[in-house]
Each structure stands twice: as structure tokens, then as C-alpha cells.
Amino acid sequence: MGSGFWEKIIESNRKQAMENKLFLTSRKVTLFNLIGSSGAGKTEIIRRTHEVLQGRFCIQVLQGSAAAQLDIERLQAVGIPSCAARTERQGGYLKAGEVGAALRRLPLSPGSLVFIENPGELFSPVNFDLGEHCRILIHSISEGDLTPLKFPRAYAGVDLVLLNKVDLLPFSGFSRERFTAHLRQVNPDAEELALSCRTGVGLKHWRDWLLRFCGESPFEESG
Ligand SMILES: Nc1nc2c(ncn2[C@@H]2O[C@H](COP(=O)(O)OP(=O)(O)OP(=O)(O)O)[C@@H](O)[C@H]2O)c(=O)[nH]1
Numbered sequence: 111m112g113s114g115f116w117e118k119i120i121e122s123n124r125k126q127a128m129e130n131k132l133f134l135t136s137r138k139v140t141l142f143n144l145i146g147s148s149g150a151g152k153t154e155i156i157r158r159t160h161e162v163l164q165g166r167f168c169i170q171v172l173q174g175s176a177a178a179q180l181d182i183e184r185l186q187a188v189g190i191p192s193c194a195a196r197t198e199r200q201g202g203y204l205k206a207g208e209v210g211a212a213l214r215r216l217p218l219s220p221g222s223l224v225f226i227e228n229p230g231e232l233f234s235p236v237n238f239d240l241g242e243h244c245r246i247l248i249h250s251i252s253e254g255d256l257t258p259l260k261f262p263r264a265y266a267g268v269d270l271v272l273l274n275k276v277d278l279l280p281f282s283g284f285s286r287e288r289f290t291a292h293l294r295q296v297n298p299d300a301e302e303l304a305l306s307c308r309t310g311v312g313l314k315h316w317r318d319w320l321l322r323f324c325g326e327s328p329f330e331e332s333g
């Protein structure tokens with residue numbers, strides 16, 4: 111496909127992303143784009159984040175894949191409003207227009223944090239701006255430590271990498287040093303936090319990072 115094809119899509123997406131930003135600002139809502147391959151732990155991280163925030167923020171979720179009904183039910187079961195941003199008929203990658211329409215289907219209130227589960231973005235030819243305030247890449251230990259070099263565009267475009275499933279480190283041959291070096295090659299500025307949804311390690315640091323990002327003070331008991 112010629113570059114004109116992508117230029118048109120990117121330009122139309124840019125306008126929609128601007129509209130999303132205005133919509134979010136007017137409602138005092140913060141939007142996080144959680145990028146990560148299927149199984150990296152996006153839903154589990156959202157569920158655990160909801161637990162450790164202990165009601166301090168209202169969390170809501172947009173599913174960026176049409177095959178997400180099970181995740182919607184999983185999240186709703188623990189009181190997290192969630193809806194799909196795409197239908198089976200929509201091809202290609204998640205775009206700002208779809209996010210804008212889906213945001214209007216969530217019960218947003220001032221201070222809400224919305225997470226997009228975005229499994230397709232790793233393979234997308236461009237980093238689509240969805241109007242988010244922060245792009246976060248979820249990388250799980252089982253994906254190995256070479257992935258930043260395999261998908262450099264995806265890793266270069268994020269503000270934070272959450273290294274999930276660190277409980278699997280002893281069984282995996284994964285090297286944190288190698289992973290960080292590969293990440294630095296493609297994105298010297300990204301922050302990196304390690305956690306495990308299974309054991310809970312690192313969840314409080316992640317929670318406090320989130321609070322600081324939203325301009326709030328951390329919980330008293332954090333250490
Ligand atoms: N051992 C271990 N397993 C985890 C951890 N986090 C998530 N899992 C498991 O990994 C599997 C996938 O997690 P999900 O949260 O469904 O992954 P996802 O990124 O939302 O996947 P999609 O919605 O398909 O894109 C589940 O079986 C989780 O229980 C972790 O920290 N450690």
C-alpha cells in the first residue's frame with residue numbers, strides 16, 4: 111500500500127485523537143493505552159491495580175480487540191466497567207475514532223482512569239495516537255528479552271514498560287540486564303517497572319507511579 115494511503119489514515123486519526131483529548135480534559139478523565147501481546151497480562155494488571163488502589167480512583171476499561179467478551183465479563187465481575195471499542199467487522203488496528211465512540215459508552219466521572227487493552231498495536235505499522243495521556247507497554251517474561259529489538263517501533267513509542275510475570279524469572283532464562291539494554295537501544299527515555307500479578311511483587315510501586323502520574327500523593331504504607 112502506498113504512503114498516501116497511510117498519510118490519509120494518520121491525518122484523520124490525528125484529528126480524532128485531538129477530539130478525544132478535548133473530551134477527556136473536559137471530563138477530567140485520564141486515558142492509558144496498555145499495549146501488549148495477547149497473554150502478556152493486561153487484564154490481570156488492571157484487575158490487580160483496581161485492588162491495590164482501594165477505591166481511590168474509579169477504573170474503567172476499553173477493549174481494543176473484538177474478541178474480548180470474556181475479559182469484559184472478568185472485569186465487570188469485580189466491579190470494573192468495561193466495553194468493547196471494536197466489533198468483529200472492523201479490520202486493521204485500533205484508532206482514535208473507535209476509542210472516542212467507546213469512551214461515550216462508559217459511565218465516566220471526574221477523576222476516572224480509563225485503560226485501553228490494546229493487543230494489536232505491537233504489529234501495527236504506525237503508532238496511532240488514541241488521545242491517551244500515557245502509552246504503556248506490558249511485556250511479560252515469557253516473551254523473552256529480545257522483543258524490543260523485534261518490535262522497535264512499538265517499544266520506542268511508549269512512556270513506561272511494565273515487565274510482568276517476574277515470578278517466572280527463575281524458570282525462563284530471561285535476562286533483565288539484556289532486556290533493559292535492548293529497551294535502551296530503541297527507547298532511552300522509557301521508564302521500566304517490574305511486577306508480578308501472581309505474587310503481588312512490584313504492584314505498590316506501580317500503584318504509586320500511577321498516583322504520581324495523576325498528581326496525587328502515594329499511599330502512606332508504601333515502601
Ligand atoms: N505466572 C504469572 N501469570 C500471570 C501473571 N499475570 C497474568 N498472568 C496469567 O497470564 C494469563 C494471561 O493474562 P491476561 O491478563 O488474560 O492477559 P492479556 O494481556 O489481558 O491477554 P489478552 O486479553 O488476550 O490480550 C492468565 O492466565 C493470567 O493469570 C503473572 O504476573 N504471573
Ligand SMILES: [Mg+2]
Pocket residue numbers: 152153154181227
Ligand atoms: Mg485481556
